[in-house]
Amino acid sequence: MRIGSSPDRTKRLAADAALLGAALMLSWLEAVVPLGGWIPLPGAKLGLANFAVLLAAERYSAADAAAVSFARVAVAALLFGSVTSFAFSLSGAILAWAALALLCRFRPPMSWIGVSLLCAAAHNMGQLLCAALWLHEAALLSYAPALLLFAAASGTLTGIPVNLISARLGRRERIA
């Protein structure tokens, strides 16, 4: 990817900002539609915003994904969250992004579904570790199997649209 020329940089900034907007919309959707009634897992979220982060990685690079992801965590915490939820989702986002960056770097034979699955699992495990450390409660780790199972479902759900959009847009199209 050429980042040298400034019009390209500006386009990329605009695209990242648009994706951040999309990520925040998805975060908002999750905040106003509580899953608690259907899924008996406290704190479990579909991670719909992961979709926008993956799209940033798909269209641009892992660096753009980092910008979208961390900005989303910060703004979503200000809009819908608390200090605790910020710490939890930041640690999840860091681990998820680390997984994403490694996958973008080494490109194993998988599609965005596999990437999404690994990011969702990394996000959940990051959050859980943070919660266990925060509360000094190792027993929380027994919650891991349920969260991994949930990540398997939500990761597939967010990975499929990334595959579809990637196929529709083709190689060269840019979002902005």
Added chain:
Amino acid sequence: MERGISNRPRAGDAAVLGALLAAALILFLLALRGTDGGTVCIRTPDGTERVPLDRDGTYTVVSLGHTLTVAVEDGAVRVAASDCENQICVKSGAIRRAGQSIVCAPAQLVITVEREEETDADWILP
């Protein structure tokens, strides 16, 4: 090559999904095995009896002329019935955490919960 991650499902996706499900299953089984259900310790002047906390059951204890019924249900233990005067042991309700106790003074009976792992409470006030 600009990017290598495919936009069509590939074998790696199924492998990742399988690995996640397997990890969840293994962790679940490990968690099950590591569970320490705890022990109920029933102490009377005549001696001490220990029964598992994770198996439901009803036990009749006779101590100093009083007869008490101790019930273990859903990982908690309580005195279901007692023929003592004040019924404090019955009114104490159910206990489940390590270190908690139920006392029946007339029968000189003390029920405590014992567990290997640390208690999850900050303090237990006697």
